[in-house]
Amino acid sequence: RKAVAADDFPAIKSNGKKVKVGLGLNYGPFNQPWRRGCWQIAKTVQEMGGQLVTIRGEPSKQSEQDAARQLLDRGIDVLVLGIYSTESETAYIVDDAHRRGIKTVGFMVNAKDSPAVLEDTWGTGAIMGNWIQNKLQRQGTIVQTAEDRGFYTPFDQEVDMLTLMTKYEPRMKMLPFMTGSVSTTDEISKGRENCLSLLQAHPDPNSLQLITSWWWPLTIGAAQALQQMNRKAIVTNHYFSNQLLSEMASPDSPIQFSTDVPYHIAGGRVGQLAIALGQGQDVPNDSYMTPISFISKDQAAQALTELKSMDDQAIALLKQYGG
Amino acid sequence: MAGTTVNSAAERRAVRSQANLALGILKRWGTIIVIVLVGLLFAVLSPYFGTVSNFNNILFSMIVSALVSMGLTYVVAAGSFDLSIGVVVTTVSITTALLIPHTGWELAIIGALVVACAIGLVNGLLVTYARLSGIVSTLGMMFVLGGINQYLTNGYQVPVDYGQVAFRFLGQGRLGPIGFPVILLAAVFVLGHILSTRSRAGHYIGAVGDNPMAAYYSGILVYRWVIVAFILSALFAGIGGVILTSISSSAQPVGGEGYLLEAFAAVFLGATILGKGKPHLLGTLLGVFFLYMVSSGMNMVGISFATRQLFNGLVLILAVGANALLNREEIHLKFI
Amino acid sequence: MAGTTVNSAAERRAVRSQANLALGILKRWGTIIVIVLVGLLFAVLSPYFGTVSNFNNILFSMIVSALVSMGLTYVVAAGSFDLSIGVVVTTVSITTALLIPHTGWELAIIGALVVACAIGLVNGLLVTYARLSGIVSTLGMMFVLGGINQYLTNGYQVPVDYGQVAFRFLGQGRLGPIGFPVILLAAVFVLGHILSTRSRAGHYIGAVGDNPMAAYYSGILVYRWVIVAFILSALFAGIGGVILTSISSSAQPVGGEGYLLEAFAAVFLGATILGKGKPHLLGTLLGVFFLYMVSSGMNMVGISFATRQLFNGLVLILAVGANALLNREEIHLKFI
Amino acid sequence: METPLIELREVRKDFSGVHVLKGISLSFRQGEIHGLLGENGAGKSTLIKILTGVYAPSSGEILLEGKPVTIHLPIDAHRLGLGAVYQDSELAGSFTVADNIVLGNEPGGILLDRGAMRREAVAIMEQIGLDIDPGRRASTLTAAEMQMVTLATLFHRRYKLIILDEPTARLSAPETRLLFGLIERFRREGITIIYISHRLNEVKELCDRATILRDGLVSGTLEREEIDEDVVTQLMVNRSSAELDISNPGLAQSQVILELQDLSTDRLRPLSIRLRAGEILGVTGPLGAGMEQIERSLGGLGAYRGTISIDGRVCDIGSPAKARAAGIALIPEDRRKQALFPNLSLGENVTLPALGDLSRVGLIGHGRARRYARSVVERLGILPDAPERAMRYFSGGNQQKAVIGKWLKREARAYVFVEPTSGVDVGAIRQIYEIILELARNGAVVIVISTSVKELLALSETIAVIHHGAISALLPRVKFTRDSLLAATISATAPAAVAEPTAA
């Protein structure tokens, strides 16, 4: 299914002009969605007759910006700006690129004076809220967890969205945000620890109905904690991963609903924008939202197989770019 | 002269003993008192904090961190640093998960711990015979292992079959109210404590850390004991890794690094406990407990991320400070 | 006896000089040779590596890290550790971004750097007069600042108006081919180098770090210089924070912590450079350069994430090792 | 004749290109006490460190009872029955005295038998008449106590050969007696002893033979009866001992500079004394008598009661920095712990206190600093004269010279020297004495706290003997003879002390 705001994406055709697109491969072990995105960018660029120039970096702001600056020296026509650095942080790179006549496009992040494809965080929040409210019939207590605030903006936006939606429901209560440390730590354990003490603090079985985790390792931790204390509560998740989906698929897992950002779709769109920009087609500096995929427990198994096949293709294709 | 030393010694003893009566207790217990007070604070703020089952949860949460920190204690005691312990947890966890399907869980564990010891050995050799700076070489080791972990996993988790009941019991089982891993932790601690207080190894590691030159002159095989310290540190981290694998029925490709800072905090916080002023296992354990107690307490009271960190920091400084201020030796010239 | 001195001394000098010819060069330059070789390797592997603009890129990338590491050098030289430098970058960056709209960029910078010095001062006081362990107290400070950063930003980034041309020039401007911040870095380095080699502060800090007891007996104000070292470290990190704010036209609520490990690697790698065996600013700078050169080189050659880490680690160990093996102290008993 | 216990053949050693031992061939007979003498930096310590596996020789071989042996590590030496107390021996500060005494050879297997450890240590301490609380942390001991504990470590292993590298450097007369007693006992047990010292009289008193090293070579071996000041001095520094004699001509001027009024601490009874410009006060007494209290008070190292005034101004000396500001320079006893920066270069070490004068507009002139360092090194004849070399590479005596060198520049009103010539060779002793007298001549007050009677007689103009924290004798130097002073230091009720304290 698709999200409304995501539907108006322009139809782009290649006018055959050869284009060199620069892309930094800065995904790490936990960033498989990001890799699927890169895969589709590469695929689209190839299909539309463009040439992809990549630099293999590390999953960090620093490395991402380094890669971007290095790409500027590679005779590219278009630079794809990635996910770790915010619009402000890449402004100087964009300015430099434009000075050199290189076009820029943002991938899952806004870029100064450039078009971009965005993760539809608000939509995700809304979808999540929508599902939760229906599920709980708009009454009960819920708690959210995600990585430390400020560490990854989309999470913060989704958390805020859900909090806001809950505010308007008189019979719903949102407990204080449970912060889940950062990706350099053992987030599954962290998620478990947080959830354990949360459950301690709310020993009454119906004092907590639902846990929303916006980052899958924290979700798995939460699920483990529930099992350990054998407590019943619904768990909802954002972001697919093999582990998450296989966990979710298992019947006794409390994970019942999950949203995801279809990076592959976003990647395809970024690829198209890049080609269009490179070929001098006129592209407004607008940001386009990505549709949101969301599944319920019964769809988990199927989603997993899809995901696996996509990952295999992604790895296969990106190998030739040192992925 | 015999005379003079006698009564001077006597005097000193006298002076000391009366001083002890006054401050001694506080000196020994300064940090611990702070820990207890903080605990009470939380107990007051949240009715559910002071419960047995929460105490169990804290213990359960701290297991891996405690093992890593205890291991680090030996290296610090020997006068070096080990930055690779965090990643060792991950590497060993991965090794275990990979081996289980092929060798069964018993051999898998043994194999994984052997790997851990091997890593420790390499660290030790680099720092001694190869004469490398402990910080740089273990940092290098940290990167190397990070890479190896990627090779082993391709960035995916390595699942442990839910059917591995016996293995999963190690991390998830319970004996009565107490989690089985907590018992494991206790056992390891007792062994480690005996090792460091009663055994030759512990004694010599301490001597080397205190004054390598004196140790060397008195015929102690300095290098051997430094290497042993590194092996112990890796081994303990490895045990942590095994238990972590069992707890989460899987091995994650990354994440272990997170234990590093915690471990350092625990060891150096622990060094101030009981007024010892040098790292010791009990102190480290209490240090870890303190850190996890605080974090659990803050979860219960449900305070914001910002306040959480602030509190964390202040309470840490306070705990060490309480003790430092009481232990006023003549001149204080140690800044690490 | 005068006689003997002269000719025995003469002999020794002679012997020394010829020995130098043999080993001396290698000793001094061991690590640097490795650095150069690695550089050449990359230049061979990738046509884009050996270019001026890539060199500029490397310099540009390392600015903040270099500043942080240089600051840390003073603290390590004084015989302590500072784990708060990473977060100081963030705090100062936030302060700058928040102040600019109210005070204009000049005052904002001054204000922010004052804040940095204040943080350093507190660290210094804790470690000296309050007698806290440097590691624990600066770790505590790290948490405290992390909390404060959250309060200041609520986790949102603080933008700097794109209209702040002058301010943004600091980080984004260019003079000819060279980025302006690179020139700033050079300037700070020169000042810092003079400070540590030509000023009394530098010498006293070194003396305190080498033997605090002796320094104390010689009437050197040990505490003062330790505090100065911490202030310098925070100040340098602060300068890094200001430049970072300018480069990214905004202040991020988190992220500075990342510089910490890099800084330690750089300082201890740098200590082995030029066979000094103790931290010095030039060594640190070269150390940082090395780390960033390697990372850039690996970008260029385009190797996988796993290989990348492996290589990183091995090359680090190699660089230090090369030097250690050449500088064969008679007895090696230093393991940090 | 029977095979020597140890024979060294053509032993050479160079430290990364610096040739220190240039082919030493030497043999030690069963059960003899063999003195080893030589100027600072001659290679004595290096030689015995090679013999005990601390360093590896560059070439040459070692024969034990006729059989060639290879000694890689100190533990090998211990196993072969070769024990040593090194010049730079140290204790593990955070360990107890008992732990230190048995360190490296603890009873028990994998697990230590703490009870037995303590018992053994206590037994050893009783055996050698050393009375220190075995439970005390080693870091709380005085230099002399540490030295005695270090000596005690020799007793928990059975040795064929025991090497003592300047054991008396940190001891006062009474402990020296104690030590000689121990050596006597070793001799009776037929243990061979290598005795390194710069004190010829000790060597004369103890040794059956003595070998003199000079500049990395054996310059001669003497039988007992041949051992004689002149010959030895000649062989050591090729100068006659007469040239090295020196004495204080009486440099005291009229005006009082340093005045102590009822100066007292927990371990020092109230003491009042006025010292005039150019006056050199020698202070001595047995270990633990409280000499160190004077140094601690004047150096700002410990709390004191009473007043210390300089040039009539009462000054508060709460810390070394304040002492320094007040114009007092303390040259402490334990050079490695309290005076030297081992990893800084010789140059940096000696220039450190003078940095102020060597800098213009806050910047230190490297050229100036280098020249200054050179001048100091030359003036003290520090060997090797390599200012850029790390301090830890210098020989014990040369390190001591560097410590003195640190204070050449600084114009202080009062200098407090503690054991200024411990471990310094006869040649250098003279130079250091000259420097001290020079300081006095320029109108500074000098206090020399020393346990060497010879030293006090050579330097002092006034001598104070301290017992049980109180002055038992305070007399002009002329009132003392070598023997009377020795007697006075050993017991409080010696003839010299009868004369009522009337000085200054």
Ligand SMILES: Nc1ncnc2c1ncn2[C@@H]1O[C@H](COP(=O)(O)OP(=O)(O)OP(=O)(O)O)[C@@H](O)[C@H]1O
């Ligand atoms: N991009 C978006 N921006 C804002 N809100 C969104 C966005 N996408 C989805 N939503 C909200 O999320 C909720 C579910 O979205 P969606 O429209 O996909 O489901 P639906 O309308 O119930 O199903 P369907 O679209 O079959 O016809 C709706 O309330 C919608 O307003």
Ligand SMILES: Nc1ncnc2c1ncn2[C@@H]1O[C@H](COP(=O)(O)OP(=O)(O)OP(=O)(O)O)[C@@H](O)[C@H]1O
């Ligand atoms: N580890 C070392 N590295 C380099 N040089 C050294 C080292 N140890 C000693 N030396 C040099 O070897 C020479 C001999 O030193 P040694 O300590 O043997 O002299 P010594 O005879 O013991 O003098 P002293 O009477 O002052 O103790 C000195 O010049 C010293 O600088």
Ligand SMILES: [Mg+2]
């Ligand atoms: Mg993340």
Ligand SMILES: [Mg+2]
């Ligand atoms: Mg010597």
